[in-house]
Amino acid sequence: KQEVTQIPAALSVPEGENLVLNCSFTDSAIYNLQWFRQDPGKGLTSLLLIQSSQREQTSGRLNASLDKSSGRSTLYIAASQPGDSATYLCAVSGYSSASKIIFGSGTRLSIRP
Amino acid sequence: GAGVSQTPSNKVTEKGKYVELRCDPISGHTALYWYRQSLGQGPEFLIYFQGTGAADDSGLPNDRFFAVRPEGSVSTLKIQRTERGDSAVYLCASSLTSGETDTQYFGPGTRLTVL
Numbered sequence: 001k002q003e004v005t006q007i008p009a010a011l012s013v014p015e016g017e018n019l020v021l022n023c024s025f026t027d028s029a030i031y032n033l034q035w036f037r038q039d040p041g042k043g044l045t046s047l048l049l050i051q052s053s054q055r056e057q058t059s060g061r062l063n064a065s066l067d068k069s070s071g072r073s074t075l076y077i078a079a080s081q082p083g084d085s086a087t088y089l090c091a092v093s094g095y096s097s098a099s100k101i102i103f104g105s106g107t108r109l110s111i112r113p
Numbered sequence: 114g115a116g117v118s119q120t121p122s123n124k125v126t127e128k129g130k131y132v133e134l135r136c137d138p139i140s141g142h143t144a145l146y147w148y149r150q151s152l153g154q155g156p157e158f159l160i161y162f163q164g165t166g167a168a169d170d171s172g173l174p175n176d177r178f179f180a181v182r183p184e185g186s187v188s189t190l191k192i193q194r195t196e197r198g199d200s201a202v203y204l205c206a207s208s209l210t211s212g213e214t215d216t217q218y219f220g221p222g223t224r225l226t227v228l
Contacts, residue, residue: 004155041221042221042222043206043219043222044206046216089156091155100169100171101217103157105153105154105155106154
């Protein structure tokens, strides 16, 4: 059974710092991995999707990497801003059901002005 | 509409009652998903529709939970004999198809509270 773990559960850093969020998964047979952002009281927004054949994806100040063999992904946020404060969720979909996404519990990020 | 919408945004009910939660997906999206999110946890998959049929309902916790999508667009999640443990935010998502590269777009959720 696929399990997704995110560490740390919460993180607070001053504005301007670069930071890394970590995600690990137990079954390396994945179709893809996604990073989502969730703001309080709102739905999830997909930030980056990495297909199983890819190693990384970049969007603006965000860079996500994928190492399938070790079951790890990282989300790198450069030059953090207060507007980046949110919960970040890592999620994978597996071969058995590509549309069934398994989520981690998230990292609650707070950027201090 | 521009995005996935869910109604109601909040629902408070008493234990034992029946509730219906509605999801309007993005127009033209053939795939629709329901998730449940408890406080401090990530969303948990419940069921996924491709068109009108439930392609995967393995996440439904028990037979009190049922979902329909009769015309391949709007979906309703139905919960019978609600229990306090059903309290959570119920999220709906849709995607253009169900391919591995298709992004799921999420609605704002319905917060269900069972007293």
